[in-house]
Amino acid sequence: MNQTAWIILITKGILNDRTMRRQVLFWIVVAALAWLGVGAVLLDAWLSQHPILFLLYWGACLWLTLTSALLALYDALSVRAEGIRARQELKRRILGGDHEP
Secondary structure, eight states, rough: HHHHHHHHHHHHHHHHHHHHHHHHHHHHHHHHHHHHIIIIIHHHHHHOOOOOHHHHHHHHHHHHHHHHHHHHHHHHHHHHHHHHHHHHHHHHHHHHHOOOO
16 A cells, blocks of 8 residues: 555544544644744744745645644534434434334
8 A cells, every 4th residue: 555545544534533633633723833933933033034944934834724724624514514414313213203122
């Protein structure tokens, strides 16, 4: 199995498990905040002297921020879809007359 297949499997595992998805989201937000703090406080003078590294550094921070925003959006839509499915199942069970023994 090649590296791309492993990455796809890991990503599917993260996206399909709500607890894992939220843990990954938490750590991405923590990393983005740490990245922001280090870049704004500790590396500010050094990064301003190196324009290419400045763009790469803040590009990585932007990537972390966008990843967390997209993962949060996916989580919200996933929870909404789960609620809709649960409501439909409940409606089917109540109105359909299915009774569990």
